[in-house]
Amino acid sequence: MQDAAAGSIAGSGRPRYAYLGPPGTFTEAALHQVASPDTADFLPRGDVVAAVDAVRTGDADFAVVPIENSVEGGVSATLDTLAAGGGLVVVGEALVPISFVLAALPGTRLSDVRRISTHPHAWAQCRRSVAALTPGAVHVPATSTAAAAARLAEVAAERAGVHEAAEALGFDAVLVAPHSARSYGLEVLAADVGDNPSAVTRFVVVGRPGRIPPRTGADKTTLMVQLPDNEAGALLTMLEQFATRGVNLSRIESRPIGDELGRYAFSIDAEGHLEDERVAATLMGLHRVCPLVLFLGSYPRADGARTQVHRGTSDAEFAAARGWVEGLRGDGAPA
Numbered sequence: 001m002q003d004a005a006a007g008s009i010a011g012s013g014r015p016r017y018a019y020l021g022p023p024g025t026f027t028e029a030a031l032h033q034v035a036s037p038d039t040a041d042f043l044p045r046g047d048v049v050a051a052v053d054a055v056r057t058g059d060a061d062f063a064v065v066p067i068e069n070s071v072e073g074g075v076s077a078t079l080d081t082l083a084a085g086g087g088l089v090v091v092g093e094a095l096v097p098i099s100f101v102l103a104a105l106p107g108t109r110l111s112d113v114r115r116i117s118t119h120p121h122a123w124a125q126c127r128r129s130v131a132a133l134t135p136g137a138v139h140v141p142a143t144s145t146a147a148a149a150a151r152l153a154e155v156a157a158e159r160a161g162v163h164e165a166a167e168a169l170g171f172d173a174v175l176v177a178p179h180s181a182r183s184y185g186l187e188v189l190a191a192d193v194g195d196n197p198s199a200v201t202r203f204v205v206v207g208r209p210g211r212i213p214p215r216t217g218a219d220k221t222t223l224m225v226q227l228p229d230n231e232a233g234a235l236l237t238m239l240e241q242f243a244t245r246g247v248n249l250s251r252i253e254s255r256p257i258g259d260e261l262g263r264y265a266f267s268i269d270a271e272g273h274l275e276d277e278r279v280a281a282t283l284m285g286l287h288r289v290c291p292l293v294l295f296l297g298s299y300p301r302a303d304g305a306r307t308q309v310h311r312g313t314s315d316a317e318f319a320a321a322r323g324w325v326e327g328l329r330g331d332g333a334p335a
């Protein structure tokens with residue numbers, strides 16, 4: 001997805017993109033699919049919430065953050081920060097194939113590795129391979145894969161030897177993207193250490209509400225929906241709004257609302273665009289039966305897969321049905 005920012009930036013004309021940094025994260029790789037550093041400013045932030053908040057405060061025009069991993073599932077920090085406070089929408093997405101290396105300061109031996117730092121999602125994706133390579137090694141959480149690599153390189157520069165650096169840091173190796181190991185001057189101890197070679201992470205481009213990206217025919221719509229309390233079949237009623245209009249879901253997951261135990265909202269990606277009649281009708285249905293529906297954006301799909309339109313759910317069929325009812329009411333007929 002190129003140029004999420006087209007036509008929407010005031011001032012210098014250079015869009016500013018906050019992202020989960022530092023340089024070398026998978027999120028930065030996603031950002032490179034969306035914008036070029038030649039024409040946009042890349043602003044690394046320490047975590048997902050800080051990147052998204054930069055858009056809320058106006059320090060950035062857009063944020064690029066991970067939302068979903070094919071192995072680990074949803075990124076809770078992103079789902080929750082989008083739902084909290086409103087005022088933000090998804091304007092695009094990017095898919096990044098994920099592969100990891102186990103890397104350390106030059107001179108480290110694989111048999112020396114006891115503590116491995118990385119992002120928790122990265123650890124979850126490498127757990128089995130790492131257990132086989134370095135039995136008993138433990139995870140030291142980092143805010144991102146590249147943050148762990150940057151720390152290792154930084155402390156190594158200040159200390160005399162590899163062991164002193166590892167002692168000072170509390171870890172001796174990292175799990176990072178291959179290019180990140182290279183750029184931080186680390187040595188690869190083992191390549192392709194992901195448990196699943198076809199892992200993919202999906203990232204979203206978040207902006208302030210305004211012009212919705214035009215419909216392409218290969219779009220997604222992201223929503224956060226709350227159900228009425230203590231109502232038998234409320235989940236079924238909510239899902240029926242999509243099913244009866246032929247709207248397929250590509251992701252649905254529950255997130256705690258946070259005010260009391262047992263209250264959940266549903267984070268949903270539906271196929272289609274707000275301008276599709278069936279999606280608009282679904283939203284109207286949800287609005288009638290659910291106490292809260294947050295519209296979090298309609299945007300082109302990164303994989304370009306076109307929305308399947310089932311019999312009776314095309315725009316033309318909706319328009320014809322509406323025209324028929326208007327005719328029955330005598331709408332538009334002379335008084």
Ligand SMILES: O=C(O)C(=O)C[C@]1(C(=O)O)C=C[C@@H](O)C=C1
Pocket residue numbers: 020024025026027028066069075098119121122143144145146201
């Ligand atoms: O730490 C990074 O490099 C990130 O971009 C974050 C993140 C994630 O949140 O899932 C992104 C992709 C990988 O799945 C591992 C970590």
